[in-house]
Amino acid sequence: MTKMRSDRLKIVFMLCLAFITIGGQHFESKVAQLLRDETEDIKCFVEVKDLTCFWEEEEERNNLHDQYTFTYSYENKNKMACVVSSLSLLASNKTVFYCKLPKTPFFTPLDVQVFRDGRMLYSRSLNAENFLFLDSPRNLTVMSSEKEGQLNVSWLPPLLKYIDDSMIYEVRYAVEGSNMGKVEVIKVSTMLSLLGLQPDTRYKVWVRVKPDGVAYKGYWSAWTEPVLGVTQPSDMDPLIMLLVLFIGLILCLLSMTVIMSHHKFLLKKLWPDIPTPEHKFPGLFTIYKGDFKEWMSQNNGSMWGRSVHVYTEELPSPLEVLSEVSLTSHGTSQREERQAVEEDEEKESERSDSGLTDRWREPPEAYCLVEQLRALQENPESLSQSLLLQSHDTYVTLNQNSQGDDERQVDDVFEETLPLQMLFTTAGTTSLNTSHSDLSSLQQSLGSGRLSSQSSFEYPNHTWPPKGPGYAYVAVTDSGLGRHRMYTNDYKNEIFLHKWPLSGQHTQSRSESCMGPVW
Amino acid sequence: MQTFSGLVSVLIVFVWLGGNQVSPLRPICDLRVLEHFIREAQDSEVIMRGCRGGCGAMKSYFVPLTSVDFAFWEHIDVHEQAVEVQTGLSLLVQALSTAMKAVSNSRLASALDNNISNIHSLSQILHSLDLQQARSTVLPDDSAPASTQSQEVSSLPELLQVQSSFLRGKVRLLLSAAPACQRQNS
Numbered sequence: 001m002t003k004m005r006s007d008r009l010k011i012v013f014m015l016c017l018a019f020i021t022i023g024g025q026h027f028e029s030k031v032a033q034l035l036r037d038e039t040e041d042i043k044c045f046v047e048v049k050d051l052t053c054f055w056e057e058e059e060e061r062n063n064l065h066d067q068y069t070f071t072y073s074y075e076n077k078n079k080m081a082c083v084v085s086s087l088s089l090l091a092s093n094k095t096v097f098y099c100k101l102p103k104t105p106f107f108t109p110l111d112v113q114v115f116r117d118g119r120m121l122y123s124r125s126l127n128a129e130n131f132l133f134l135d136s137p138r139n140l141t142v143m144s145s146e147k148e149g150q151l152n153v154s155w156l157p158p159l160l161k162y163i164d165d166s167m168i169y170e171v172r173y174a175v176e177g178s179n180m181g182k183v184e185v186i187k188v189s190t191m192l193s194l195l196g197l198q199p200d201t202r203y204k205v206w207v208r209v210k211p212d213g214v215a216y217k218g219y220w221s222a223w224t225e226p227v228l229g230v231t232q233p234s235d236m237d238p239l240i241m242l243l244v245l246f247i248g249l250i251l252c253l254l255s256m257t258v259i260m261s262h263h264k265f266l267l268k269k270l271w272p273d274i275p276t277p278e279h280k281f282p283g284l285f286t287i288y289k290g291d292f293k294e295w296m297s298q299n300n301g302s303m304w305g306r307s308v309h310v311y312t313e314e315l316p317s318p319l320e321v322l323s324e325v326s327l328t329s330h331g332t333s334q335r336e337e338r339q340a341v342e343e344d345e346e347k348e349s350e351r352s353d354s355g356l357t358d359r360w361r362e363p364p365e366a367y368c369l370v371e372q373l374r375a376l377q378e379n380p381e382s383l384s385q386s387l388l389l390q391s392h393d394t395y396v397t398l399n400q401n402s403q404g405d406d407e408r409q410v411d412d413v414f415e416e417t418l419p420l421q422m423l424f425t426t427a428g429t430t431s432l433n434t435s436h437s438d439l440s441s442l443q444q445s446l447g448s449g450r451l452s453s454q455s456s457f458e459y460p461n462h463t464w465p466p467k468g469p470g471y472a473y474v475a476v477t478d479s480g481l482g483r484h485r486m487y488t489n490d491y492k493n494e495i496f497l498h499k500w501p502l503s504g505q506h507t508q509s510r511s512e513s514c515m516g517p518v519w
Numbered sequence: 520m521q522t523f524s525g526l527v528s529v530l531i532v533f534v535w536l537g538g539n540q541v542s543p544l545r546p547i548c549d550l551r552v553l554e555h556f557i558r559e560a561q562d563s564e565v566i567m568r569g570c571r572g573g574c575g576a577m578k579s580y581f582v583p584l585t586s587v588d589f590a591f592w593e594h595i596d597v598h599e600q601a602v603e604v605q606t607g608l609s610l611l612v613q614a615l616s617t618a619m620k621a622v623s624n625s626r627l628a629s630a631l632d633n634n635i636s637n638i639h640s641l642s643q644i645l646h647s648l649d650l651q652q653a654r655s656t657v658l659p660d661d662s663a664p665a666s667t668q669s670q671e672v673s674s675l676p677e678l679l680q681v682q683s684s685f686l687r688g689k690v691r692l693l694l695s696a697a698p699a700c701q702r703q704n705s
Contacts, residue, residue, distance in 0.1 A: 049589050049590075074586060075584060075585075075586055075670060076670065103590065103591075105588055106586065106588075106589070106688060107585045107586060107587050107685070107687055107688025108584075108585045108586035108587075108688075109680070129687065129688070162692060165550060166554075214554045214557055215554065215687045216687075
């Protein structure tokens, strides 16, 4: 029983000691702080409801038992004495003397005086309500807010009556580890939301309190112990980031696959090929290096199947195919005309611009034929009278109208658009179809300026229209090579004419029997 | 007959509700009004400190006691507190009026006039709190204060300091502890 009682007493005593020491710690810390900050000789502050005034021990005196007398008075009353105590500050190794007034009158001027050995040392007049030194706020808590970059801070005011509603707080917050802090001031309310913080960051928060200065004034309290708070991480969750990246990767792969599968098509659209005529001219660029003449010499037969139209400024000349003309009579006239023809030939050669006429040598047979045709033209009537058509030879005359002349003829010529066809028959009459095809100028190849068209011999009554000199005749003989088709190219004619001598035996056989037509 | 009895019962209900009303005025419990008055009293002190001429002759004024012992104050009844406050406000009005007559500085005079009107407003506020104190307890000018709850000051600066201390102390404590306001807060 007694043992229990003594134990209880011990516990109570220990608690009291603890309380006092804690209070003492508060008191000591306040004294220490004011010792640094306050400039007055007598430094006074109100803790809870009691005014405490203290002063520093003079260095000269080492005697701890100096007689300090502390007196105070107010409202014209008599002076009252206060018990002086001493306190040794461990931190600064200083000693202070202090006096705590038992019943502190507020809202009235207080006159305090310190005497030492009967002599007045310090004196001061103050209103107690102006020197409140409050304790730090209690129960500081920092909560993470649901919103990004926000922290909710709350605390409790120090235990003090009457001035709960006249307190002002200061909240300081800084990133953990950083010295750069921000301060927020808030009146009366004991809650605050810190805004504009960095997401997913640890913050330290401190709070201190002071009377608002209207009814009560005082010093800033000490900062509370820092409390840590963590802000919410940003909305972009790492899981969401990963998902987004993954989906992006898949989309990239898909697009790549599509592009690769249709790359040719896309390439064609984006980077179209420059069209080249190479497919029309096989081997021209690869084998012959663009030498068209060489290429032509090698590939003439296969090319004629493709109609390559060369449009020149000159009007196309129609091609008419004459019917066969038998070369039986007309010996003397032939000879006379032969000279004329020779002259004509010379003239033609002179007139020619290109060197083709030099190479072009009328085969003897053609010469005879030309002669005969000339005779026919000079004497159209004779032709109509007696005309025997023999198959074997086909005479073709070309009509080329000079620019601007005989436009009517041109119109006549152009009316017919039937393709040229020639039939070669060995016996019997031949039916020839005259036609006017799109003939280009044969000027260059034949070396003549003017060509005239002749009507078909199919109609014997048809008279030859008188023509001037300067005809160019292209005689087409049946060389036994089958059907020859006339093409409209200059080069074709040249080549064709070149091949004429290759008729070979056939022509040679003709040369001997170069007889004029029977008129 | 039935409608008439219904009307009568309704009227009785209204009278009962009307009778239950304690005070015709709504209690003014916001201390910010008092704080406004306190600031203006402190402004007068500042003006007084800067006054160079026409700042009132040296005259003695009877002013209330302003000292507050919290331990003692808590033991006093609210009504006694109200009486003490009201008496003190009356004294202050008297003193300020007397002082204003002697002040020729226009700025100081207007400040004093403002303080007087503030004290009148405070009286109205105390009345709204229904502390059962005597109404319009303005004492006559020449009557000596009977209670010991007054003191004498010899200058206008002291008078202004008393006014400020009184408002910040007793008046504020009374208003913050008024039962009507406590009921509203709880």
